[in-house]
Amino acid sequence: MMKLRAILIMTVYAILVTFASFWMAKQSYSWFPPEASAESKLLDDLFSLFTGLGTFVYLGVIGPFIYSLVFHRASKYDTSDAPPIEGNTWLEIIWTATPLVLVLTLAFVSYRTYEKMSIRGPMELVHLHVPQVMEPAYAEPFDSMPQQQIQDAVEVAPIEQIDVMAKQWAWVFHYPEQDITSTELHLPVDRRIRFTLRSEDVLHGFYIPAFRLSQYVVPKQDINFELTPIKTGTYRLRDSMYSGTYFAANQTDVVVQSPSDYQQWLADAATQTPSAAFNQAAYEYDQTSERGAGNTKDKVAVRGWATIPPAPPPVVNYAPKHKPDSPAI
Template sequence: MKLRAIITIAVYAVFAILVSFWMAKQSYSWFPPEAAAESKLVDDLFSLFTGLGTLIYLGVIGPFFYSLIFHRASKYDMSDGPPIEGSLTLEIVWTAIPIVLVLGLATASYRTYEKMNIRGPMELVHLQMPQMMESAYAAPFDDSPQREIESALETEPIEEIDVTARQWSWVFHYPEQDVTSTELHVPVDRRVHLTLHSEDVLHGFYVPAFRIKQDVVPNHVIDLEFTPIREGTYRLRDSLYSGTYFASNQSDVVVQSVSDYNQWLADAAAQMPTPAYNPAVAEYSRSNEGKLFQGWKSVPPAPPPVVNYAPKREPVSPPA
């Protein structure tokens, strides 16, 4: 009987470990494609949490169902169960294991957060000395093996871009070429340095495909760095509630080859600055004209940004 129990536990333990590894691998497919080198840090951490969570769940639910099926009392058995006294060893084990797991996961989370170095709004607000503010850059380039290309990416030149968030639009300024745009264009496999500003309230610079979310705080300049590694078009969203039309405060992030990026800069620099289409301004104007009933008052949006480049039409958000 004891041998059968040992074999059953061993087989189930192997099964639980294999399923946990499988779930950890599957978790990578639950996110958008990894479009930045930093996304690997977040996905690895989430995979670790998924695998351990699955193992803990199976470790609890398996013995529960085993006891329910094989050790249940008979239908009319109303007697008390056998008196079992506490085990000090067992108490220590099932207290120590959760403590070790929690401390281990907290350490892994802190290390990932530290590498990403994303700053929150409260620590920025409470900093009295502006020179004490460090850059909020994502730094995957350490001694941990993330990607083979990372060592090469370290030596690439850094692309400087100023980002202004306002109610309700994003404006991107490329100082070297003096180009402004409502669409963020960045070169692939090259470090990008963003200088984030807010003209009014709290905003959130959030690109799901990059796994980067940085709060943009009024009256503070915040530096953010990342390295795009996958060409394509991705969505930038305002992750913080910034007023009535904050849901429309979105833009596309276009990751291009270096040659295409330079060509886009040249083409944009040749265009005269014009007011860009802004959905918040358009909707607010319709409500003032009585063509759209809102039922609540709203802060007037900032005027449409005047930029060199804006999409020909309002882009449609791709599926996450």
């Protein structure tokens, strides 16, 4: 009777754990920024799978553990030995093979996902010289646009080429067909974009959280990778690699627009005369104080620690209007 009761309890618990795991997997989609690219859906699906399986394993282990602790614990003054129990060969095989198969399967799924996203690491780029095969990611988004409509739109439109220059501390985007430069990244929605990433000085990280993409930018290397924006809006590009004092200021907006708005922006930017753009790092560095005696005066950065001077503000056709932030003291 007690054995039947235990089996019934664990069966009900297993069902509840399964439902809880599915619920957690669905909830994990809300933990990220909006899915603004086809690649973001691929990564969110992978994270959801890991979240669901992680929840199932955790609750599947902790539940029986607590049950055994509560209902099968020795009485307060019981110091006798437990009954001798011999091992079970099949049970040993199952609980050894199951985690092995699970880990190998997750590793394969993860590899396929990152392969579709075409993300390359710095060692692979510099030393292995592996040809980069860009496989378009046609992931199903959560918005109202049908999957086939997105795929048709991406396949019909030509790939948009954008050159990206990272330096201390600024991003510069060059649109070669129109010969336009900008410090704000503008992209057309539902169109395949090919980036050529370059670094002027040190290792940088091209990271757009809404796109779920973080690509190393390696000095003296041209790195090509592609993505497909699927949702209009304004997102944020950050430098994910520490590149010096002002690396946190090395960020800018990513504006995903309709094709007509994108073409209008290109036309407007082409009419503007190149000029020096506002640069947060240069602005903060220039907030100096003078000290000294007599005719000897030294300019010292407010921050108080040694740093190299930022690169001069980039000269571009288009730069967003910025209000300088107050320098941190």
